[in-house]
Amino acid sequence: MMNRSNSFAPEHLLHRLHATQQQYRYISPPAMQQIAAEYQLPLSQIAAVVAFYSFFSTQPRGRFDILFSNCTSCGYLADGENLLQLLCQQLQVIPGTTRADGLVSIGETSCTGMCDHGPSMLVNGTPVTGLNAGKLPQIAQLIQDQIPVPQWPAAWFEISDTVHRRDLLLSNPLIPGNALQQVFQQGISEILAVIQQSGLRGRGGAGFDTGKKWQLCREAPGDTRYVVCNADEGEPGTFKDRYLLREYADALFEGMTLCALVIGAQQGFIYLRGEYRYLLPHLETGLDHRRRLGLLGVNILGQRGFDFDIGIVVGAGAYICGEESALIESLEGKPGIPRIRPPFPVTHGYLGQPTVVNNVETFIAAAQIAVHGAGWFKASGTPTSAGTKLLSISGDCRKPGIYEYPFGVTIRQVLHDCGATDAQAVQIGGPAGALIGVAEFDRTIAFDDVSTGGSVLIFGQSHDLLAIHRNFAHFFAHESCGFCAPCRIGTQLLKNALDTIAAGRGSIFAFDELQKLGQIVKHQSHCGLGHTAANHVLDGLRQFPQAFSSRLQSQFTARFDLDQALASARQITRRDDAAAHLDNE
Numbered sequence: 001m002m003n004r005s006n007s008f009a010p011e012h013l014l015h016r017l018h019a020t021q022q023q024y025r026y027i028s029p030p031a032m033q034q035i036a037a038e039y040q041l042p043l044s045q046i047a048a049v050v051a052f053y054s055f056f057s058t059q060p061r062g063r064f065d066i067l068f069s070n071c072t073s074c075g076y077l078a079d080g081e082n083l084l085q086l087l088c089q090q091l092q093v094i095p096g097t098t099r100a101d102g103l104v105s106i107g108e109t110s111c112t113g114m115c116d117h118g119p120s121m122l123v124n125g126t127p128v129t130g131l132n133a134g135k136l137p138q139i140a141q142l143i144q145d146q147i148p149v150p151q152w153p154a155a156w157f158e159i160s161d162t163v164h165r166r167d168l169l170l171s172n173p174l175i176p177g178n179a180l181q182q183v184f185q186q187g188i189s190e191i192l193a194v195i196q197q198s199g200l201r202g203r204g205g206a207g208f209d210t211g212k213k214w215q216l217c218r219e220a221p222g223d224t225r226y227v228v229c230n231a232d233e234g235e236p237g238t239f240k241d242r243y244l245l246r247e248y249a250d251a252l253f254e255g256m257t258l259c260a261l262v263i264g265a266q267q268g269f270i271y272l273r274g275e276y277r278y279l280l281p282h283l284e285t286g287l288d289h290r291r292r293l294g295l296l297g298v299n300i301l302g303q304r305g306f307d308f309d310i311g312i313v314v315g316a317g318a319y320i321c322g323e324e325s326a327l328i329e330s331l332e333g334k335p336g337i338p339r340i341r342p343p344f345p346v347t348h349g350y351l352g353q354p355t356v357v358n359n360v361e362t363f364i365a366a367a368q369i370a371v372h373g374a375g376w377f378k379a380s381g382t383p384t385s386a387g388t389k390l391l392s393i394s395g396d397c398r399k400p401g402i403y404e405y406p407f408g409v410t411i412r413q414v415l416h417d418c419g420a421t422d423a424q425a426v427q428i429g430g431p432a433g434a435l436i437g438v439a440e441f442d443r444t445i446a447f448d449d450v451s452t453g454g455s456v457l458i459f460g461q462s463h464d465l466l467a468i469h470r471n472f473a474h475f476f477a478h479e480s481c482g483f484c485a486p487c488r489i490g491t492q493l494l495k496n497a498l499d500t501i502a503a504g505r506g507s508i509f510a511f512d513e514l515q516k517l518g519q520i521v522k523h524q525s526h527c528g529l530g531h532t533a534a535n536h537v538l539d540g541l542r543q544f545p546q547a548f549s550s551r552l553q554s555q556f557t558a559r560f561d562l563d564q565a566l567a568s569a570r571q572i573t574r575r576d577d578a579a580a581h582l583d584n585e
């Protein structure tokens with residue numbers, strides 16, 4: 001069944017929960033019961049969904065609900081951590097809590113995709129960027145005066161996109177309907193062959209052959225097929241899809257419709273990360289426009305039986321929902337726990353039916369290829385990595401923003417172009433990617449060299465790499481979905497070990513311990529999150545051992561202060577005399 005009435009699909013469980021959270025600032029047990037009855041679902045399922053997503057809360061949040069982005073760029077490199085503390089002081093809120101009068105709550109969230117805009121935060125779900133110490137007293141005053149967020153200075157909410165380099169995708173505007181016309185002129189099999197010959201590989205990170213994915217889905221048994229666009233863009237340091245969704249939304253819709261035509265789907269979904277909810281009206285307007293042009297809906301472009309439409313489902317703050325099987329679970333209104341694979345989504349995807357999941361950039365590239373041909377695309381890039389890649393560059397450089405490069409560009413060239421003059425290291429592909437030191441700056445961005453979904457984080461000489469590893473480790477420990485033990489426990493242990501080292505309590509054995517732990521998390525976890533969560537530590541130990549070893553103690557040091565840990569026991573027994581304390585001499 002197509003959902004053409006309203007792309008927001010208000011009946012979707014996540015949207016119902018978003019609305020409840022917005023209205024009451026939390027989702028109470030009676031609200032869950034009511035929703036369970038409405039949706040004819042067990043209460044336990046509603047409770048599990050509410051508990052899973054970080055944008056839902058079972059305790060009331062403030063009427064002004066503030067979440068600072070704690071990603072490496074905004075939180076650490078651009079000092080967002082200190083800004084959070086400052087605002088908490090000014091509003092007298094304990095970080096991570098709601099003020100007693102219910103006016104305001106201040107906490108943290110993972111990367112909001114605003115890394116090129118300095119420290120940022122979400123206020124009642126809307127991004128405010130370019131924070132600095134000067135802005136905070138104004139924000140505090142607006143909150144104290146209870147000025148509704150829509151009446152705050154409009155300039156604070158402007159998100160400008162800076163594109164510093166355009167290539168194949170960004171410099172070739174696509175005329176709506178052109179890619180589809182190619183299919184009608186050349187035939188479906190021919191266009192599928194063009195996509196395959198182009199060498200297009202997925203831009204979301206894993207780099208699977210797009211033409212092959214479409215073909216596998218097309219050939220999979222079943223009557224109903226789905227096209228899903230992964231617009232979850234949760235990898236810290238990535239914001240290129242944010243830009244594409246705003247400026248190239250029509251090309252995305254075209255690519256999805258092309259895919260639908262090739263695989264025989266009637267329904268598509270865009271899974272939009274909750275942090276990009278502000279883009280929803282813009283995307284809906286774009287979809288309505290295409291419906292009016294006859295490019296979505298029934299008998300598209302007058303072709304009898306070619307029916308397709310696109311709905312948008314808004315996520316709720318869970319990085320794991322970028323993993324395609326977790327995303328499908330979430331689309332189905334469940335917690336985003338990755339499925340056991342195989343079977344893969346191409347045969348058993350949304351509602352168990354054959355489903356293509358592709359990244360935003362992949363769909364746009366596919367639409368361009370249908371218009372310009374495989375040769376046009378392959379002329380850029382390398383033999384194994386055809387075409388171009390959009391990079392989101394942030395951190396210690398003069399010109400953060402979006403850059404489109406042919407695959408094969410060296411990291412040195414990228415650093416030169418963005419004005420990074422004193423980089424000691426670059427994290428390519430976000431915390432899950434690769435940490436590259438100066439000695440490896442001549443390596444290239446390519447699937448068979450340094451592969452990336454688009455995140456490039458630059459660390460200048462002045463930054464402490466251990467602090468960056470801690471930031472990454474905290475991210476994974478927070479975002480692990482908890483389904484499998486190696487990842488659930490391992491990411492916590494990695495985080496604890498790095499915290500211990502940073503606190504000056506790491507022993508000489510910590511090096512080996514991190515290695516062993518890293519290998520277990522990498523090789524024994526269930527999904528891609530766990531497989532990549534320790535990469536940064538393993539890379540760091542190999543390339544920057546001194547960042548760890550210089551902090552280790554040569555003699556045994558307790559991991560925690562035992563005397564302090566026994567304080568509550570002393571309190572309970574009402575003994576706080578000298579003899580009740582441990583002798584630390």
Ligand SMILES: Cc1cc2nc3c(=O)[nH]c(=O)nc-3n(C[C@H](O)[C@H](O)[C@H](O)COP(=O)(O)O)c2cc1C
Nearest residue numbers: 202203204230232233234322323324358359362528
């Ligand atoms: C933890 C995790 C997070 C992911 N996040 C994203 C994401 O935000 N966007 C994306 O396109 N792919 C993401 N992926 C990759 C998807 O699972 C999938 O490979 C991709 O959407 C397929 O599209 P593509 O072939 O066009 O790249 C993620 C994978 C993992 C393991």
Ligand code: SF4
Nearest residue numbers: 481483484487527530
């Ligand atoms: S590896 Fe981590 S994120 Fe993936 S299923 Fe296991 S616990 Fe969840």
